Amino acid sequence: MAHIKQLDEQTIKQIAAGEVIERPASVVKELVENAIDAGASRIDVAVKQGGIAEIRVQDNGSGIPQNECLLAFQNHATSKLSRIDDLNNLLSMGFRGEALASIAAVSHVTLISKPSTQENAYMVELQGSEVLKQQVCAANNGTQFIVRNLFYNVPARYKFLKKDNSEIQAITRIITEEALAAANIAFTLSNNDKIILQTPGNNDRLSVIQSLFGTEVADKLLPIESDPNFTLTCSGYIGRADLTRKSRRMEYFFVNNRSFASNIILKAVEAAVQDYLMTRTFPVAFLFLDLPANLVDVNVHPRKLEVRFWNDNEVYRAVYHQVKNSFSAYLQAQATNYPPNNSPVINTEELKSEQIELPAFKAIEPFTASIPNEQDNSSNPATLDTPINPSEFIVPAVNNLMRTTELKENVTIYNDISAVASNIDAGETRSTTGSAAKGTIERLFNAGLERVDGKADELHKLPSAEYLGQLFLTYLLFACDNALYFVDQHAMHERTIYEKLCNAAKRQEKIISKTQDLLVPYSFTLCPADSLIISENLAELSEQGYKLQQTADGSFVLAAIPADQIGNNLKQLVEDLLQALDVKQGGFAAELSKTQRLLATKACRSAIMAHDFVERTRVPALLDAWLKCLNPFQCPHGRPVCLKLERNELEKACKRKV
Ligand code: ADP
Numbered sequence: 001m002a003h004i005k006q007l008d009e010q011t012i013k014q015i016a017a018g019e020v021i022e023r024p025a026s027v028v029k030e031l032v033e034n035a036i037d038a039g040a041s042r043i044d045v046a047v048k049q050g051g052i053a054e055i056r057v058q059d060n061g062s063g064i065p066q067n068e069c070l071l072a073f074q075n076h077a078t079s080k081l082s083r084i085d086d087l088n089n090l091l092s093m094g095f096r097g098e099a100l101a102s103i104a105a106v107s108h109v110t111l112i113s114k115p116s117t118q119e120n121a122y123m124v125e126l127q128g129s130e131v132l133k134q135q136v137c138a139a140n141n142g143t144q145f146i147v148r149n150l151f152y153n154v155p156a157r158y159k160f161l162k163k164d165n166s167e168i169q170a171i172t173r174i175i176t177e178e179a180l181a182a183a184n185i186a187f188t189l190s191n192n193d194k195i196i197l198q199t200p201g202n203n204d205r206l207s208v209i210q211s212l213f214g215t216e217v218a219d220k221l222l223p224i225e226s227d228p229n230f231t232l233t234c235s236g237y238i239g240r241a242d243l244t245r246k247s248r249r250m251e252y253f254f255v256n257n258r259s260f261a262s263n264i265i266l267k268a269v270e271a272a273v274q275d276y277l278m279t280r281t282f283p284v285a286f287l288f289l290d291l292p293a294n295l296v297d298v299n300v301h302p303r304k305l306e307v308r309f310w311n312d313n314e315v316y317r318a319v320y321h322q323v324k325n326s327f328s329a330y331l332q333a334q335a336t337n338y339p340p341n342n343s344p345v346i347n348t349e350e351l352k353s354e355q356i357e358l359p360a361f362k363a364i365e366p367f368t369a370s371i372p373n374e375q376d377n378s379s380n381p382a383t384l385d386t387p388i389n390p391s392e393f394i395v396p397a398v399n400n401l402m403r404t405t406e407l408k409e410n411v412t413i414y415n416d417i418s419a420v421a422s423n424i425d426a427g428e429t430r431s432t433t434g435s436a437a438k439g440t441i442e443r444l445f446n447a448g449l450e451r452v453d454g455k456a457d458e459l460h461k462l463p464s465a466e467y468l469g470q471l472f473l474t475y476l477l478f479a480c481d482n483a484l485y486f487v488d489q490h491a492m493h494e495r496t497i498y499e500k501l502c503n504a505a506k507r508q509e510k511i512i513s514k515t516q517d518l519l520v521p522y523s524f525t526l527c528p529a530d531s532l533i534i535s536e537n538l539a540e541l542s543e544q545g546y547k548l549q550q551t552a553d554g555s556f557v558l559a560a561i562p563a564d565q566i567g568n569n570l571k572q573l574v575e576d577l578l579q580a581l582d583v584k585q586g587g588f589a590a591e592l593s594k595t596q597r598l599l600a601t602k603a604c605r606s607a608i609m610a611h612d613f614v615e616r617t618r619v620p621a622l623l624d625a626w627l628k629c630l631n632p633f634q635c636p637h638g639r640p641v642c643l644k645l646e647r648n649e650l651e652k653a654c655k656r657k658v
């Protein structure tokens with residue numbers, strides 16, 4: 001082995017610089033944070049080639065006195081900290097006094113600065129920590145840094161710089177975070193002289209968000225109300241259920257106004273809203289946490305990207321409750337708006353008499369108008385070989401009551417049609433039925449079907465909308481205001497039952513399930529891991545109406561189940577229960593979500609299924625109960641309950657409009 005020797009100063013500096021300055025975005029972050037610390041109200045960042053060629057950061061802050069301009073580049077030179085105790089109550093962004101020294105070690109840097117009390121500006125220029133030039137010059141109050149030739153003397157680092165556009169992406173992310181945190185500062189960012197972003201600096205977070213992400217995002221945010229009962233208070237915004245992303249890209253977290261990544265916060269926020277979002281989608285969140293500076297250690301990462309909290313559980317609890325309460329308060333407010341004052345009260349009796357007066361198929365006339373051979377339709381039930389009248393995709397609401405005898409024939413056809421629908425669902429264009437049917441359904445599915453997540457006022461239209469009937473024996477179809485609404489009957493009913501069960505559980509009421517003994521008890525064996533899950537939860541299962549016993553040989557006997565689940569496939573039922581009870585399946589608050597998942601399984605199994613015939617007279621009551629839900633938008637598993645097809649979209653799809 002070679003002999004031990006002390007590294008030379010330049011090598012030490014370069015190694016240290018490597019920890020702080022990883023890429024152009026790190027330079028930008030350090031310079032911008034210095035400008036924030038200097039009390040600037042305006043910060044302009046201009047880069048060339050994603051910062052690889054040049055980075056300029058100009059501020060109108062306090063400036064650096066002439067005699068400190070070189071000192072600022074010395075290692076551990078800082079005006080923000082003088083004793084280790086200061087770290088506990090630190091409010092500034094920087095404090096290590098390493099950034100400028102590190103930048104100077106690996107680039108060519110120019111500093112021009114003028115405090116307002118100084119007559120002239122002063123300029124210093126360094127390369128590889130060597131001073132090249134220093135002189136008095138003319139400039140406005142404030143500070144400008146120009147960094148060129150980054151990593152010119154660290155070829156290994158230089159080689160690993162990404163393409164210009166991935167560097168500019170990283171820089172944009174940094175400025176976005178800084179601008180969100182400092183709503184009182186007006187930021188601009190440009191690359192190769194093209195403006196990329198601009199914020200107003202008017203101290204209003206929502207307008208910063210709007211300037212960065214547009215009104216589509218800003219309009220769908222709910223404010224988070226901070227609760228002073230927690231040591232850590234949360235404020236900011238969380239996206240409504242109709243504003244989600246496929247990744248965590250739009251989750252922004254700030255601790256005492258610094259942007260940080262934190263798994264605890266991330267998990268707490270996602271757990272707080274998971275009931276309302278589709279599975280595998282992520283919330284949009286701008287979350288600002290405030291807590292006493294001595295309860296958080298920001299000094300655990302050289303680039304200050306991570307923090308350590310005094311108590312992770314407390315942080316989780318505080319974030320979870322404040323986010324969840326704000327979200328629920330909003331949903332609650334929407335739910336109490338229902339029924340809207342101007343909508344007529346639904347009277348089932350009236351609906352019934354109205355049905356009898358209506359001619360058969362009235363509701364679906366618009367679909368049948370262009371179909372030839374109309375005279376044959378009533379006498380000749382469609383078969384798979386004959387072109388199918390699209391009217392028969394729908395069990396017409398009126399028809400259900402008036403021509404019950406024909407229903408069975410219809411049902412056969414619908415089952416076949418549902419096969420077409422699932423082909424289309426699976427992305428196949430092949431169809432086993434007539435081309436007329438295929439064309440119509442495809443057009444229907446390709447046209448702009450839109451989820452109505454988060455829009456309670458849309459759903460509240462349904463009770464007074466025209467009920468057209470059941471589509472594919474799976475969707476309740478409504479027409480209103482130039483739009484067609486598809487309500488998934490199973491998802492709707494499942495959500496309704498689920499919330500009822502959850503509310504009862506919350507009130508600690510025993511959910512009295514009518515349990516029914518199985519005629520033939522169902523015996524089954526499970527693998528050891530699954531056996532354990534079931535045997536650990538026998539009491540809870542029994543409370544929910546599932547009477548299960550484990551026999552001496554380790555197998556199980558299911559003797560009774562909730563009465564409304566009779567007729568379910570028992571093997572599938574056991575599978576579902578297992579999935580609900582397996583805490584490893586996901587969910588963050590394990591204990592809570594286990595119960596919730598069990599309730600969801602129960603709701604799922606008790607609800608109206610796809611392919612169940614729903615009598616028209618049941619519809620108003622079903623709607624009414626569903627619309628009272630806190631979250632009527634998704635079933636407990638996160639699938640959408642209601643989709644909407646605007647007439648406009650249909651007309652575009654049919655090329656009536658472009
Ligand atoms: P730190 O920010 O950790 O103190 P830096 O190396 O980033 O360390 O900066 C060193 C010092 O230079 C700061 O403490 C500050 O006094 C001064 N400084 C840097 N940038 C600016 C600026 N834009 N305006 C005023 N002073 C600055």
Ligand code: MG
Nearest residue numbers: 030034094099
């Ligand atoms: Mg600094």
